[in-house]
Amino acid sequence: MDVLLLAEQGLNGLQLGVMLFLMAAGLTLVFGIMDLINLAHGSFYMVGAYLTAALVPVLGGFLPALVVAVLLTALLGLVVEAVALRTLYRRDHLDQVLATFGLILFFNELIRILFGPVPIFLNPPAALAGTVNLWGLTYPAFRLAILGTGLAVAVGLWLLIARTRVGMLIRAGATNREMVMALGVDVRLLFGLVFALGCGLAGLAGAMAGPVLAVQVGMGEQILILTFVVIVIGGIGSIRGAFAGALLVGVVDTLGRALLPASFRLVMDAASANAAGAAAASMAIYILMALVLAVRPKGLFPVG
Amino acid sequence: MTRLAMIRLPMTRSLLAATSAFALLAAAPVLADPLKVGMITTLSGPGAGLGIDIRDGFALATEHLGGKLGGQDTQIIEADDQQKPDVAVGLANRMVERDRVTVVTGIVWSNLALAMMPTLAAGQTLFVSPNAGPSQLAGAQCNPYFFNVAYQNDTIHEAMGKHVQDAGFKKVYLLAPNYPAGKDSLAGFKRYYKGAVAGEVYTQVGQLDYAAELAQVKAAAPDAVFAFYPGGMGINFIKQYEQAGLKAAAPLFGPGFSFDQDILAAVGDAALGAKNSAQWSPDLATPANAKFVTDFKAKFNRLPSMYAAQGYDAALLIDAAVKGVNGDLKDKDKLRAAMKAAKFDGLRGAFRLNSNQFPIQNIYLREVVKGADGAVTNKLAGTVFTDHADAYAKDCAMK
Numbered sequence: 001m002d003v004l005l006l007a008e009q010g011l012n013g014l015q016l017g018v019m020l021f022l023m024a025a026g027l028t029l030v031f032g033i034m035d036l037i038n039l040a041h042g043s044f045y046m047v048g049a050y051l052t053a054a055l056v057p058v059l060g061g062f063l064p065a066l067v068v069a070v071l072l073t074a075l076l077g078l079v080v081e082a083v084a085l086r087t088l089y090r091r092d093h094l095d096q097v098l099a100t101f102g103l104i105l106f107f108n109e110l111i112r113i114l115f116g117p118v119p120i121f122l123n124p125p126a127a128l129a130g131t132v133n134l135w136g137l138t139y140p141a142f143r144l145a146i147l148g149t150g151l152a153v154a155v156g157l158w159l160l161i162a163r164t165r166v167g168m169l170i171r172a173g174a175t176n177r178e179m180v181m182a183l184g185v186d187v188r189l190l191f192g193l194v195f196a197l198g199c200g201l202a203g204l205a206g207a208m209a210g211p212v213l214a215v216q217v218g219m220g221e222q223i224l225i226l227t228f229v230v231i232v233i234g235g236i237g238s239i240r241g242a243f244a245g246a247l248l249v250g251v252v253d254t255l256g257r258a259l260l261p262a263s264f265r266l267v268m269d270a271a272s273a274n275a276a277g278a279a280a281a282s283m284a285i286y287i288l289m290a291l292v293l294a295v296r297p298k299g300l301f302p303v304g
Numbered sequence: 305m306t307r308l309a310m311i312r313l314p315m316t317r318s319l320l321a322a323t324s325a326f327a328l329l330a331a332a333p334v335l336a337d338p339l340k341v342g343m344i345t346t347l348s349g350p351g352a353g354l355g356i357d358i359r360d361g362f363a364l365a366t367e368h369l370g371g372k373l374g375g376q377d378t379q380i381i382e383a384d385d386q387q388k389p390d391v392a393v394g395l396a397n398r399m400v401e402r403d404r405v406t407v408v409t410g411i412v413w414s415n416l417a418l419a420m421m422p423t424l425a426a427g428q429t430l431f432v433s434p435n436a437g438p439s440q441l442a443g444a445q446c447n448p449y450f451f452n453v454a455y456q457n458d459t460i461h462e463a464m465g466k467h468v469q470d471a472g473f474k475k476v477y478l479l480a481p482n483y484p485a486g487k488d489s490l491a492g493f494k495r496y497y498k499g500a501v502a503g504e505v506y507t508q509v510g511q512l513d514y515a516a517e518l519a520q521v522k523a524a525a526p527d528a529v530f531a532f533y534p535g536g537m538g539i540n541f542i543k544q545y546e547q548a549g550l551k552a553a554a555p556l557f558g559p560g561f562s563f564d565q566d567i568l569a570a571v572g573d574a575a576l577g578a579k580n581s582a583q584w585s586p587d588l589a590t591p592a593n594a595k596f597v598t599d600f601k602a603k604f605n606r607l608p609s610m611y612a613a614q615g616y617d618a619a620l621l622i623d624a625a626v627k628g629v630n631g632d633l634k635d636k637d638k639l640r641a642a643m644k645a646a647k648f649d650g651l652r653g654a655f656r657l658n659s660n661q662f663p664i665q666n667i668y669l670r671e672v673v674k675g676a677d678g679a680v681t682n683k684l685a686g687t688v689f690t691d692h693a694d695a696y697a698k699d700c701a702m703k
Contacts (some may be wrong), residue, residue: 002523005519005520005523008519009516009519012513012515012516012519013516015515016513016515108348112352116605116606117352117353117356118353118565118566118569118570118606119353119536119539119566119567119569119570120569120570121569121570121571121572122570123543123572123573123574124547129547130549131547131548131549138522138548138549140544140547140548140549142547143515143547211543211547212513212540212543212544212547213512213513213539213540213543214536214537214539214540214543214570215570216350216353216536216539216570217350217352218349218350218352219350219536222350222510222512223512253513254513254515254516255516257507257516257517258516258519258520261505270504274504274505274506275482275487275506278482278505278506278507278508279482281508282482282508
């Protein structure tokens with residue numbers, strides 16, 4: 001395998017990682033600050049993708065559709081938080097899992113009623129549909145856009161959390177919620193904003209993933225499992241951990257798929273190497289998670 | 305307390321008796337031999353698109369036949385298998401024991417069909433598959449109660465292998481999901497393609513990102529790519545294949561499942577020009593097909609897929625079998641014989657079954673084109689096999 005191909009696979013890994021980070025950031029934020037397990041996070045990802053797909057023909061462009069879709073998804077998050085989740089904060093995690101699983105079923109059926117059972121159409125904007133040449137490497141332009149968006153979100157979240165007053169409250173809430181309440185901070189408002197931010201990020205992930213992946217009912221659950229792996233590796237509640245975990249999972253998954261079947265072929269015949277390599281590649285990230293947890297039971301960047 | 309109960313008891317009894325008598329009276333006319341069909345299919349989860357198309361195709365055929373299959377009052381009992389074998393077996397049991405259906409149909413997935421077969425055969429219930437056609441049920445494990453109205457899995461991939469071979473491609477890269485149907489797919493392709501294999505890759509079932517595999521395809525520089533990716537996997541793969549700029553470098557081929565209507569609506573122009581193989585096409589020129597496509601569009605507001613066409617033909621096969629026994633559903637041996645001998649004009653023209661109860665039929669080459677109304681769809685581009693039978697029929701003991 002030559003250097004250029006290896007570089008391309010590395011870039012693919014980073015890009016997948018960044019896409020996972022967009023999902024994981026919102027999920028880990030909500031869990032870290034609100035102590036709420038939100039299985040329906042994938043539903044907001046799906047809603048973001050569907051809204052973008054539906055708004056592109058109406059607004060006449062990908063970027064305006066994306067912006068409006070992300071805002072609407074955040075707004076939907078506010079409503080869901082107020083209507084369905086507010087009463088669950090004091091219940092135990094199992095009740096939350098049950099209730100948010102119910103939300104998954106609700107949103108899947110709602111989307112099926114509104115948009116029909118067949119996956120719908122969403123392509124990258126014309127300007128980003130082709131490939132670009134990076135020092136001899138042809139790479140899909142839209143994947144670079146995903147990479148750029150993810151890094152921008154990472155920087156933006158860091159600024160928000162490390163440099164603003166809201167960020168200070170978020171950090172304080174993540175470390176010691178009771179103390180923040182005791183100091184007279186309107187926790188209800190803070191929680192609503194955090195949840196809306198998490199949903200907006202999930203919506204952004206959906207909008208950016210839509211042109212690359214199938215926009216279909218159930219798309220949220222497929223990516224949710226990977227997202228949970230990411231935040232468990234990173235340390236639940238930590239944005240920094242989510243970023244590190246996401247890049248790690250993206251790179252390990254991509255390089256596993258790229259290298260394992262080829263290395264199995266060195267020691268066994270082609271047919272069994274193809275099957276065994278594929279099976280091993282699909283296990284790679286779970287083995288990674290087990291290894292990380294064995295060494296650091298609370299993840300790479302534990303909170304609290 | 306006891307006295308009260310003693311007085312009450314006879315009264316309750318007589319009330320019960322009266323109620324049951326009324327219930328019997330009310331039920332009597334309905335019980336006069338209605339045909340009960342169990343529709344076990346996938347109605348939820350990522351695979352639901354296929355099951356919903358089969359159900360809707362079946363419903364349209366029933367409507368075209370005036371709500372009566374074989375002239376009998378027909379009751380369709382719907383159930384969602386959730387694409388899970390254990391759920392499917394439970395539903396098969398329920399259909400046999402409680403609902404006492406004559407025929408079960410609707411099944412999408414080969415692994416579910418294999419799991420349900422023993423239950424349905426033991427319950428003497430006919431099993432008409434509108435999609436799943438695993439090699440096992442076509443060959444050594446063929447079953448007198450199993451009928452396939454669609455295709456045997458391998459045959460569609462064989463056709464693509466033959467086309468790619470005949471078109472003169474010498475170095476082909478192969479991709480499929482890592483599960484039994486994926487392996488059958490590439491085996492079927494290689495049964496007729498004799499050139500060099502540039503690479504053979506199995507990916508995870510339900511995989512989302514194909515960047516790693518596509519980078520390797522590009523590095524191997526094949527002159528064509530064959531990919532079997534049904535449903536959502538196909539949408540992911542085709543979008544990413546085009547975005548990686550590979551469409552210009554190597555043409556993409558696949559079985560009809562990779563380029564069917566459920567996928568085309570979601571990928572649009574990215575699939576244009578792709579050649580694929582199937583036993584049916586929306587523009588297949590038979591009298592029944594044009595009406596089917598028009599009516600399906602009018603009723604369900606979308607273009608039919610091959611799964612919808614298969615659901616339609618499943619209803620026609622059941623209709624022909626029930627007509628063949630003049631509505632006498634009691635004698636299961638006669639009913640099976642009538643189904644095996646059924647002659648009818650389906651969406652693919654005159655329909656006939658092989659000795660293993662799988663179709664003998666033409667497999668066509670299709671091309672993805674933009675229709676007059678701007679919708680991306682399939683168009684016939686030739687016939688690869690005429691009256692093609694599957695490779696497993698010789699292993700089946702049935703004559």
